[in-house]
Each structure stands twice: as structure tokens, then as C-alpha cells.
Amino acid sequence: MDLKLKGKCAIVTGAGSGIGKAIAAKLLEEGARVMMCGRDAAKLDDTVAALGAGDRVRRCIADVGNAGDVALLVQETVAAFGRLDVIVSNAGTHLRGRIEELPAEDVENHFRTKVLGPWELIRAGAPHMRAAGGGRIILIIGQAGKVPGRNVPGSAVVNAAQLALVKSVSDDLGRDGILVNAVCPSRIESPLSTSIDIDEERYLGRSLEQQESGWGDTVPLGRWGTAEDIANAVAFVASERASFMNGANIDVDGGHQRMIF
Amino acid sequence: MDLGLQGKIAIVTGGSRGIGLATAERLAGEGVSVAVCGRDAEALDAALEKLKRLDGRAVSFIADMADAGQRKVLVDKVLDKHGRIDILVNNAGTHVRASLDDMTEDQLQHHLDVKLFGYLGMIRAVLPAMRGQGGGAIVNVVGQAARHPHPDRIPSGITNAAVMAMSKSVADGVARDNIRVNTVCPQYIGTELVESIIGKEMVKRSVSREIAAAGFTRANPLGRLGTPQEIADAVAFLVSERAGFIAGSSVSVDGGYHRYVFG
Numbered sequence: 001m002d003l004k005l006k007g008k009c010a011i012v013t014g015a016g017s018g019i020g021k022a023i024a025a026k027l028l029e030e031g032a033r034v035m036m037c038g039r040d041a042a043k044l045d046d047t048v049a050a051l052g053a054g055d056r057v058r059r060c061i062a063d064v065g066n067a068g069d070v071a072l073l074v075q076e077t078v079a080a081f082g083r084l085d086v087i088v089s090n091a092g093t094h095l096r097g098r099i100e101e102l103p104a105e106d107v108e109n110h111f112r113t114k115v116l117g118p119w120e121l122i123r124a125g126a127p128h129m130r131a132a133g134g135g136r137i138i139l140i141i142g143q144a145g146k147v148p149g150r151n152v153p154g155s156a157v158v159n160a161a162q163l164a165l166v167k168s169v170s171d172d173l174g175r176d177g178i179l180v181n182a183v184c185p186s187r188i189e190s191p192l193s194t195s196i197d198i199d200e201e202r203y204l205g206r207s208l209e210q211q212e213s214g215w216g217d218t219v220p221l222g223r224w225g226t227a228e229d230i231a232n233a234v235a236f237v238a239s240e241r242a243s244f245m246n247g248a249n250i251d252v253d254g255g256h257q258r259m260i261f
Numbered sequence: 262m263d264l265g266l267q268g269k270i271a272i273v274t275g276g277s278r279g280i281g282l283a284t285a286e287r288l289a290g291e292g293v294s295v296a297v298c299g300r301d302a303e304a305l306d307a308a309l310e311k312l313k314r315l316d317g318r319a320v321s322f323i324a325d326m327a328d329a330g331q332r333k334v335l336v337d338k339v340l341d342k343h344g345r346i347d348i349l350v351n352n353a354g355t356h357v358r359a360s361l362d363d364m365t366e367d368q369l370q371h372h373l374d375v376k377l378f379g380y381l382g383m384i385r386a387v388l389p390a391m392r393g394q395g396g397g398a399i400v401n402v403v404g405q406a407a408r409h410p411h412p413d414r415i416p417s418g419i420t421n422a423a424v425m426a427m428s429k430s431v432a433d434g435v436a437r438d439n440i441r442v443n444t445v446c447p448q449y450i451g452t453e454l455v456e457s458i459i460g461k462e463m464v465k466r467s468v469s470r471e472i473a474a475a476g477f478t479r480a481n482p483l484g485r486l487g488t489p490q491e492i493a494d495a496v497a498f499l500v501s502e503r504a505g506f507i508a509g510s511s512v513s514v515d516g517g518y519h520r521y522v523f524g
Binding site: 001003030145146160163164167170171172173174175177179188219220221222225226229232233235236239241242243244245246247248249250251252253254255257259260261 | 262263264291407408422425426429432433436437439441481482483484487488491492494495497498501503504505506507508509510511512513514515516517519521522523524
């Protein structure tokens with residue numbers, strides 16, 4: 001299937017590792033040009049070098065929680081590539097802990113990165129997309145937004161806000177041909193899931209091996225997914241093959257979430 | 262993106278026109294051998310002629326998906342010809358508009374027979390083959406009347422919601438057999454079906470085609486009807502190897518029509 005992404009220009013935030021890195025690699029594989037964004041210069045440089053995509057890939061050190069950084073990120077992208085077609089908002093992590101363990105300040109920082117980050121990114125990027133006649137904005141939103149729980153209230157409220165942002169903005173920007181959608185991962189092997197397991201090992205006394213052997217039990221498909229599974233869905237939604245998809249969200253979670261709709 | 266579909270075998274129900282035909286064409290274009298079924302022999306012949314240009318092994322069968330016997334015959338014939346079934350796209354069925362006052366129970370029963378029992382029956386019919394060969398992919402096409410019940414679309418609202426619940430339950434049940442079941446949820450696609458609904462609105466409201474059509478094209482932020490090909494693209498992605506971790510999911514392809522945050 002020709003995704004017709006050749007020559008398109010994309011920003012991927014949180015691109016240094018895990019899902020963001022896989023998304024950048026997939027977009028490059030499809031012929032797009034990619035501005036990789038992250039906070040850790042050394043990590044980002046290593047990733048860019050490993051991708052080996054020559055001048056089709058650039059990097060920008062930016063904290064998406066900082067509006068000034070976001071404005072510069074968009075400016076640098078347009079200066080480097082001359083246009084902006086796709087934004088993939090992936091920066092941010094998973095906030096674990098019960099409510100009594102989580103100070104509001106932590107949730108506020110999380111909200112700044114995962115909701116206000118894409119908020120500013122959309123504000124800065126939409127005019128360029130509008131000028132080009134359209135574009136794609138994709139938020140990566142973990143399933144705590146749809147599957148809340150006692151140990152994830154921080155991520156649950158922030159991710160639900162992200163989903164509301166996608167739907168609201170899709171109503172607005174869809175009129176200009178800028179399609180806004182979400183890809184919702186859960187149960188994906190990544191540095192993040194490994195760090196959660198180390199956390200569980202420390203606090204629950206369950207070895208990594210014990211935890212990994214039980215991973216599949218919580219997923220109907222019986223296994224965990226990979227960052228590439230997410231990257232494939234993102235590439236499809238970013239493409240011309242998804243030109244009537246707007247305000248939607250695709251679960252890439254092996255069947256984990258329980259809602260019918 | 263290589264979807265990894267080359268050489269796969271697919272059944273597309275309701276494949277003689279509209280979304281079904283577009284899906285069959287898209288799959289055939291990716292190297293899939295497609296069997297389409299429908300009830301209208303003339304439309305089916307025309308569809309097969311188009312498909313043959315993309316895939317010499319394409320076949321068509323006249324079959325009514327409301328009939329359990331005909332479903333079994335269809336699956337047996339495809340297995341006889343190809344020896345396997347990798348993909349099932351359940352698409353046969355229509356959209357029934359009727360209110361509580363003017364709906365008949367027969368009308369609702371027929372709608373349930375075609376779409377709920379038709380989809381479920383086809384899944385049950387292909388499962389032994391898919392299990393035996395180590396996996397498969399199924400997509401149910403379910404209009405957004407499930408998410409958006411409406412007093413003048415009671416048969417479709419009830420039926421589609423039931424199909425959504427069936428899809429998620431079945432998806433859970435067969436996922437461990439490496440069979441992925443997902444739904445694609447279109448709304449207001451430029452097909453003969455929507456054209457006929459626009460025609461009825463013109464008569465009912467005594468308005469011009471332009472005014473009657475505006476109710477559909479303005480129903481989403483994009484301000485247009487979707488095309489059957491846009492649904493076909495989503496189906497092709499979901500049945501492909503590139504969607505190997507997507508199971509039990511429902512994907513709206515409606516231009517932003519539906520009003521849910523979580524859907």
C-alpha cells in the first residue's frame with residue numbers, strides 16, 4: 001500500500017527512544033523527512049546516527065512543556081524542510097502511584113508535557129499546515145485514559161484530557177483539512193515498560209522474569225506488542241490512505257481495553 | 262508500506278457494490294485472492310469483471326448472508342477452491358431507517374438476521390479453517406448508528422450496537438488462536454445506499470437534492486461524504502500483518518462525525 005508519505009515533513013516528539021524512535025524510523029522508511037525532538041541531546045544524537053537517514057532527518061533539543069521551546073521546534077522544522085505536514089506528539093511518560101503518593105505538582109508537570117505540550121505544538125504548527133492545504137496531527141495516548149485504576153490516577157486524568165483535546169481540536173481543524181487523531185497503545189515492550197517492571201521488582205518483590213512470564217495474561221492476544229506495532233498504525237493514520245479518519249482513536253493494545261465503542 | 266497480504270485468501274460479503282466492492286478491489290490490489298458474495302447476480306457479475314482485472318483468481322458467489330445454509334456453502338466453496346481462508350470482511354447488510362411507530366418487528370428481525378446473525382454465522386463458519394491454519398483476520402463493518410442511536414433509525418441502532426458487542430466478545434474469545442477481530446465504523450460514505458437515503462429525504466421533506474444532501478455532508482467537520490475507497494484502506498490495514506497487535510478495536514472512519522471522546 002503506497003502511503004504517499006514520500007517528501008512529507010514530520011515532527012516527532014519524544015523521539016530519542018522507544019515508541020517515538022520507532023515512529024521516526026517508520027516515517028523515514030516511508031520516505032518522509034523527520035524532525036526528531038527530545039530533551040536528551042546525547043541520546044537523540046545516538047538515535048539520529050543509528051537511523052542513518054542522511055539529511056532527511058534532523059534533531060531539535062526541546063522540552064515540549066515549555067511554550068518557547070515548542071515555538072522554536074516548529075520554526076526550526078519549517079526552516080530546515082520548508083514545510084510541515086505531520087505532527088506526532090509522543091513525548092511524555094507514564095505516571096504511576098496511588099493518589100496519596102502523588103503530589104499535585106507531579107500531575108501538573110505531567111499535564112504540562114502531555115496536554116499543554118501538544119496544545120502549543122498544534123497552535124504553532126497548524127498555520128503551516130493550513131498554508132500547505134492540510135496536515136495530520138497524531139497524539140500517542142496511553143490506555144490509562146480509557147482504563148483508569150487505583151495505581152494510575154495521574155496518567156488516567158491526563159490521558160483522558162488528551163483524548164478530549166483530540167476530539168475537540170479535530171472538530172475545529174478538520175474544516176481546514178488538518179486531521180487530528182489518536183493512537184492508543186498499551187502493553188507495549190519499551191524502555192518505559194521495563195522501568196515499570198524494575199519498579200515492581202523493587203516494591204513487590206516479583207522478579208523481572210516472573211513479571212515478564214505473566215505479561216501475556218492480561219492481553220487477549222496473549223503477548224505484548226512492540227514499538228513497531230504502534231509505528232505502523234501511526235504511519236497509516238499519517239498517510240493519505242486515512243483521509244476520512246478524523247477525531248478517531250485506534251487502540252493498539254492486543255485487545256486490552258474493555259470498551260465496546 | 263508492505264502489508265504482507267500477497268497470496269492471502271479473503272471473503273468479502275456484500276462485495277458486489279459500494280464499500281464491499283471497494284474493499285475487495287483494494288485487497289486484490291495488494292495481492293489477495295478475493296471471493297465476493299452478494300444477492301444481485303447482475304451486480305455481482307459486474308463486480309467480478311472488475312476484480313478479475315486485478316486478480317485472475319477472484320471468484321464470486323450468489324449468497325444471502327441471512328441464511329445459515331448459504332453461509333456454509335459459501336465457506337465450503339472457498340475452501341474447496343483455495344484450501345484456506347485468511348481474511349473475512351463482514352460487510353453485507355444495509356441501513357434501515359424506521360421509527361418506533363412505523364417499524365415492524367419483521368423488519369428488525371430481518372436486519373438482525375442479516376447483520377448480527379449473518380456476521381456471527383460467517384465468523385463461526387470460517388473459524389475452524391482459521392484455527393487450523395494458525396490464524397486469521399476478521400473485520401466487521403458497522404455503521405455509526407451503534408454509537409449514535411436515533412429515534413428514526415431504530416433497527417440499525419439496535420442491530421449495530423449488538424454487532425459491536427458481539428465483535429468485542431468474539432475478539433476476546435479467538436485472540437489466543439491468533440485470530441484478530443476488529444470493527445471499522447463508517448458514516449456517510451458516498452454509496453448507492455446514501456444516495457437512496459438522500460432521495461428519500463428529498464421526497465419526505467419536499468426539498469432539493471442539494472438541501473437534502475447537506476444534512477449528510479455537513480454532518481462531519483470535513484464537510485463531505487467519504488468514499489468507499491477510504492473505508493477499504495482502513496480495512497486493508499487492519500487485516501494486514503502491519504496491524505498484528507490490533508485486536509478487539511473499533512476504528513471510526515467518519516470524518517469526525519461521531520461525538521464520543523473515547524471512540
